[in-house]
Amino acid sequence: MYKSLLRLAYGEETMNFRSDNTAPVAPEIMAAMMRVNEGASLAYGADDWSRRLDQVMSALFEREVRVFTVASGTAANSIALASAVPPWGAVLCHREAHIESDECGAPEFYSGGAKLMLMDGEGAKVTPQAVKEAVARQARGIHSVKPAALSVSQATERGALYTQAEMMALGEAAKRAGLAFHVDGARFANAVAALNCKPGDITWRAGVDLLSFGATKNGAMAAESVVVFNLDLAEAVERRRKRGGHLICKGRYPAAQFLAYLEDGLWLRLAARANALAQRLGEAAGKCLSLAVESNQVFIRPGAEALKRLRAAGAEFYDWGGEASGEARLVVSWSQDEAEVERLAGLLRQFA
Amino acid sequence: MYKSLLRLAYGEETMNFRSDNTAPVAPEIMAAMMRVNEGASLAYGADDWSRRLDQVMSALFEREVRVFTVASGTAANSIALASAVPPWGAVLCHREAHIESDECGAPEFYSGGAKLMLMDGEGAKVTPQAVKEAVARQARGIHSVKPAALSVSQATERGALYTQAEMMALGEAAKRAGLAFHVDGARFANAVAALNCKPGDITWRAGVDLLSFGATKNGAMAAESVVVFNLDLAEAVERRRKRGGHLICKGRYPAAQFLAYLEDGLWLRLAARANALAQRLGEAAGKCLSLAVESNQVFIRPGAEALKRLRAAGAEFYDWGGEASGEARLVVSWSQDEAEVERLAGLLRQFA
Amino acid sequence: MYKSLLRLAYGEETMNFRSDNTAPVAPEIMAAMMRVNEGASLAYGADDWSRRLDQVMSALFEREVRVFTVASGTAANSIALASAVPPWGAVLCHREAHIESDECGAPEFYSGGAKLMLMDGEGAKVTPQAVKEAVARQARGIHSVKPAALSVSQATERGALYTQAEMMALGEAAKRAGLAFHVDGARFANAVAALNCKPGDITWRAGVDLLSFGATKNGAMAAESVVVFNLDLAEAVERRRKRGGHLICKGRYPAAQFLAYLEDGLWLRLAARANALAQRLGEAAGKCLSLAVESNQVFIRPGAEALKRLRAAGAEFYDWGGEASGEARLVVSWSQDEAEVERLAGLLRQFA
């Protein structure tokens, strides 16, 4: 009955904050796919749009890059990492990293059995100090795997951001330890929009070798990519993409998605909107926030009972850290209805 | 000048017969993607469309099947085969099979180093006898890889078809030798349309365990799949798809493509049209045909000089077996312009 | 000068307690290799001695087993685990397990990218509760790797032992969670000698599927093996051994080592001797022991300064947990000189 009353008060509409990957495709991107859907074009990335994408990305990053589109973030991360570490290498990452927790061992598969070495850190962020210590722990010569890459998520799995200065410091730590530097940018747009920086400032200028640049969570259909800054790694990425089955024949469609995504700053507009709505939720949640809101993800810890009430009121979201944790993640997507956000904000204020 | 005259005679229009994978997306399939592009839906294949796809495919095949969509035919073949053979297994296939020649070793990658064992045969088809002999050659116990799967293409890389009787015989040969049976159906629609049979008749009724069922070449954007008949293999296929990065988050779009493809027989209409136009080319080519036309691919061997003239006249296609071979492949796609076919047919008649 | 005085007091002789793998080969085992070194014998394990080994091991374990000799414990562990888990599987083990820390990712290599899931526990031992919790943490369906095997070391990397009752409880926990059960028995002899039990009691009777049964540390030259209790796994072990390059052509020599090792209880005599000498060190170390001595390894934590003095006095050993930890491991081998043990015991008493 409590549930019914709540629904009565807030309307029947769902409040779906499960993930930004439940959202549909942005109309601008859909339209772009329609536009390229005309006549024959060369297969396997030899089409005009795929080739233009390299140029557009090079302009975006203010230097020469190679771009390889793939079907998922898991593929982008795994192909990038496998191209950066030998099979006996170790990838240093945060304990909550997507590559560790959500990819069913895809990095291990693509790399031929490399190992992830886990670090801790607030907001799912890692520090140069943590990197240094992890490398030192592993100094057992031939008997232990060899630290070979650092992988960070920007934004992190906790919605936190690395500032440009932090990225520079991590890049230096990686370089000093002889590690390749990879960024999981499934939510790269949210990071760039929030940091209000140039894409190059938090990637290659900080020593990043490879970026998993995703568009799917922020409005595309299935457009993820590996952006290669360290061009020595391009052949490996290209070959691994092919062997992973991610060189699709009709390359114009993922290319068109990315071209539309980047054109006229669409990617940043969509991300900025989601970020701003997340801020509203953050303000409403007040002291029940478990972390400051920096991008489009909001983490609250009002307790298990309160979460139950939120759900009874129609809110949909995932528990974080198990049901008993009393913590939840709320993700705002590019297409989130403003009224939906307001309804949830109203509910959250009661915990603030 | 010769070139100019030909262009004068036949117009400036291109005649692109390079491959059916250069074609755009069929309007019905594009429309279906537009229709599902509304509101939030569960990610990673938990959406309504993905779940309906299992039902629709089960109805199509007249038995329970599991379907796993992937981004490419290479992914479908590799995931299927890796799920059917152990790392020390051998996959028996034709020397010209796509898995041997065109996938940059993807089956070896996905399977952890299985081996392809090559067989010969007219029209890129294999026979029960060839299977039997290949298995016998390998009978060296622990020192040689273990024959573990038979993989055939339907239609083959030479456009040839296996009749239902031939598939039954191959299925029996596979069973007798303890081999799993896989079909590469990148052009399955062309085969079913030409054979005028039920999909089940040339798959599970003949003992097929796994089918790579593709839609991309016949009108989809990027919709390939592994159809699992031997349900014991479903978990392996599902896990390998995930680890390969082919479980995409917005599953509604590949599902929608397949649903539209299969609805009201669209897939067979598109394939039948391409097959029929290929027949016209075959008739025109007459005695310069190197193989009878059975699906949407036409192989001609008019000699290197004649091929040069065809190209000068505006025809685009691939040499087959190297430039010196004097042989070429002409592929007719679902979207091929009839006038284009007529123009090429006119050119071919001079060799007939 | 302090160093010189100590050396004066205790003599110049080294006290090498680095590891039992620095010891030579037991004379009985050397003699056995000499005995079989006569005439031709079939290659690749078809020789008489290799075949007899299966029988001898079956008798030892009081049930049918298959034995596959390999060149190292790393090979035994990796081949066993790869045969027990799919590439998307997870192996649960202690954070200090040899497979995690000392094999440079060999289990990941052999398994095609499976993952190790680490558990904590005193004495490098794991508990059924820890297993249960680790499995529960991983319950994220397709997105996380699938717990597929439990691996424990007997004796552990900290010299601790699992009693028969503990092994039974772990076996039940593994079974309940659907896990295969593997034992790293690089020091299996030390465990059996100390527990004074039948080999079957702490292996297959407790549900163990696969045992890495090593002899090298306890007197052999290079004789390690995978003992297969779950005969369904035998083909995989055999094939993986071959592909790993561990099916050597002159199989009589590793077989002869194992036959001599097991004959007349040599293995238990050698192990019991080492265990007994370790006890003496333990008694001498008294309260500076960091763990009770249960097998042939002794862990002391007298502080960094004290360890320096021990080394100055001629003792050789490894720090444990880094130099700053002030902890050290002393391993007593089958061939350890009693006088050497007495000298070290004398030194240890000062810390007791």
Next chain:
Amino acid sequence: MYKSLLRLAYGEETMNFRSDNTAPVAPEIMAAMMRVNEGASLAYGADDWSRRLDQVMSALFEREVRVFTVASGTAANSIALASAVPPWGAVLCHREAHIESDECGAPEFYSGGAKLMLMDGEGAKVTPQAVKEAVARQARGIHSVKPAALSVSQATERGALYTQAEMMALGEAAKRAGLAFHVDGARFANAVAALNCKPGDITWRAGVDLLSFGATKNGAMAAESVVVFNLDLAEAVERRRKRGGHLICKGRYPAAQFLAYLEDGLWLRLAARANALAQRLGEAAGKCLSLAVESNQVFIRPGAEALKRLRAAGAEFYDWGGEASGEARLVVSWSQDEAEVERLAGLLRQFA
């Protein structure tokens, strides 16, 4: 009865010409293992003998090399090749090469799914021309695997030898095609003894990057190695050896085998003896030889009926190319009894 008569004529003694890997260990090598079996020594290749081996091999090859001992030729070949080719690479080799036919796909396993590309050629030898053609056939860009290494056997699986000039020509062909150059030297001693050349002349001076240098077939117990000339590949070989489980803890024993093997030319004496006895068989076989005898293997093709009679007379050997081929391989080992050779020679003369 025919059988009995023959046995009567030639005595009950077996004539075992199955393989040189059925032979025992040479007394000099056994003695060397006895000699090092004294006291403790550092584990995992840090012992004095292992370190000396690098020096001795460097002297032997007249330049700096790195040596990594392993347990089998399969391991040596697979680790070497995996260190020379990327997973998307192709290894060019003869159709009858050991790596293709006898290693159960070990090279594919170690390399993460590389592919073997087969060439034909008399005596299981390949030519620069065959290499050039194989590379040309594969020129399909991203869709086909990338030729990355050439592997030849010296002596070949047919007992044939590459002269120094032939090796130079192959090395040049490999270099021109961008291929690493590997030699399977399971019978390297037989080759060097027969060619009467310096080891460096048919390896690094001809551009060889990696040599699988085996001693087992020519008198050792289990001593195979990867000799690295291209030192850039040393780390990969070392790491892959560790991950393959071939870095054994008691490294002094394989090192001692090799040191004894190379000392005072033992390896060449043993090989020369076997070669000379093989020559006697070759002379006896006369026109039923299917190939000229160049090392310690003799191939005869007297027909299936004749082979049956040979067996009835007590000769043991393997059919070559299937029982129906009427061809057989006779291998003479370092320990072959001269009388045994004479008996077989007597039998062969009847076919000559």
